[in-house]
Amino acid sequence: MKKVWIFLVLSIFVVALFVQVGFAKQSVTLKVVSRSWATDLMKYATKKIQEAHPELDIKVEYTLYDYNECRAQTALKLSRREPLDVITLDHIWLGEFKDMVMQIDKSKIKDWNDYIPSFQKLMEKYAAPGKVVGRYAATDIRLLFWNKELMKKVGIDNVDIKTWDDVKKYAKMIKEKQNLLPEGVKPVGFMAGNTEHTNSRWYDYLWAAGGDILTKDEKAPKFQEEPGVKALEFYGWFLKNGMVAPEDVLSPSNGAVYDEAFLNGKFVISLGNGHWLGTTTAKNVGLTKEQFLSKFGAALIPAPEGGERGTTVAGGYIWCISKFAKHPDLALEFITYITNAEGYNVSGTGKSGIPTVKSALSTIDNLPYADLIKQAVEHARFRPTIPEYPKIAEVIRDTIQNYVMNYNKVSAKDVLEKGAKQVKNILK
């Protein structure tokens, strides 16, 4: 009898164990490396993927880093063959990481046709035919801004800037009546600080002048050619005419600090980050959207001589599946939640910025100058994506700074030639 009881108890135990194992959810951990601003985004995408897969016990293990740290740590982890599922790449790192990502079949990108064509091209760059390297998330663009109140003070009411010559024309008019402006206000400002923001704003002038950073095959410098000289001399014109001093534009630390100076009335006309200036930066200096709109005017990047319209630098990140991903399908689903049209610019999702998918562009309608931003993003251009670009960018930044610091001693042509020589060595 005792044996029967033992047998029965054991049988129940074994059956219970099998039932438990059989019905237990399969546990999956997605490993993600991203930027330090992505906490909300991680929470949003985690919630979405968990809701979509009630049969799985999905955990998302994410590590977030600052800019340079993110690049180095991702490289370090991949060098150790760590099974990262999702990695976040600034698009200028793409050439560096192209062999470390798992290419995705375009057929799996359900909203492929929703992407703005220029972003599609970047996603296809470095990928085999019919594939992409990852999904582009939000982007940012540049616009030309002016301070309406300061313009009014010098008697300019209706500002209409379409070309770079218009910028010079207004700067001249402001300079003539500078005594009507508060002490220290400069007619125009362009950034020449110790940061890549300096480059990305200068490229707008360079492209407008008909130039480029590198040759089409990305194997030689091109910025030192005639259009580059013209673009740098554009800066020189303001310096030589006393409209701005080197110390005003060498404001060192980053683009946001420079933009804050513009919003504080330091410059009358400036080039700024399209949506940050009217949102985050405006908020930092205590301006509401309405105040921003009444105080500042905006226009698209001016057109080149004889051209129809200028083009803007676009920034942003591509979300990729790492080559060592253990769960590539779930990783694709995860990055789809991060980059698709759903939840853009909705509080709590972390999906902010300018969407690169057309159907979500309406979500920026409440941003200041949304119509201009939407037009600009359609004509966005990118910086080079080759692995050498971070080194090249430093040379170009130094070139701009050297010219600004010594504009009355050196020629734009000479400093650009000197920079080009260094870039040639890098690309050797």
Added chain:
Amino acid sequence: MTKRKYNYLPFLLVAPAILMLISITIFPLMWSFFTSLKKMSLLDLMTHGGRYIGFKNYLYMPHDPLFWNAIKNSIIFVGISVIGQVTMGVILASFLHSKLMRFSGLYRAIFLIPWIASSVIVAYSWIYIFDTNLGFLPTLSANSRILQLLGLARRDWLTNSSIVIYVLSFINIWKGTAFSVLMESAGFQSIPDSLYEAAEVDGATAFERFYLITLPLLKPFILINLIMTTMITFNVYDLILVITSGGPAHASEVLSLFTYNTGFSKGELGYASALSIILLLINLTITSLYLIFFRQKEEAV
């Protein structure tokens, strides 16, 4: 013949510490050295594709103008910072130790604030003081007669390549002085009051008491302070990274920041490793020189 029993216990007890030392100090150092013998980019790191080039990274250094620029900036930055911090440390600690000083604990806590504050917060605070466009000092200087008379009415504190490194040294002194105050305070507390009482009876002046009693007895603390401050300052890069990023045009790029930029911004891991080894050797040399100098002085005494 009895076999002698060997006692392994001491080795077992120190083993965790030794393992820790190997894993977090010796191994990274060796790895860094081997990397410095390679031409290695971030891409090479991922693909295990670095190329062994012997000592070429080291041989290239003397031909790199940015390296010499970083060395020059480091000498200025470290020299001014160390002298400033240690001197201020001794002066402030002597005030705190003075019998006339009330609430010295409170002052000590206040002095500590810049030291315990994050470098990023400190950096942004100073940006809003010195920045040409946003800083209150350049704004104030336009209308302040006093600042104009003092020669401080300028706007290019952080953008003039001739003065930016001195401004950063000043900020670093402000941030680091608390460490010296703590070190020197410990020194002051170790000096017995009876020595001062005896000197007073003998009619020594305040200066004589400081010069003949305080300073000699404080010397070991000053030495440690000098060594540690030198090493810490040689490795400072975060403060400068946030304030100027080493600019304008590398005018404030010290060796540690140059190493960081080379490795993490340009992605040249091999050359950055070689630079970090040189940074380590400079630190070791300076420490040894200090020790030899003070030992010789002590022997002479």
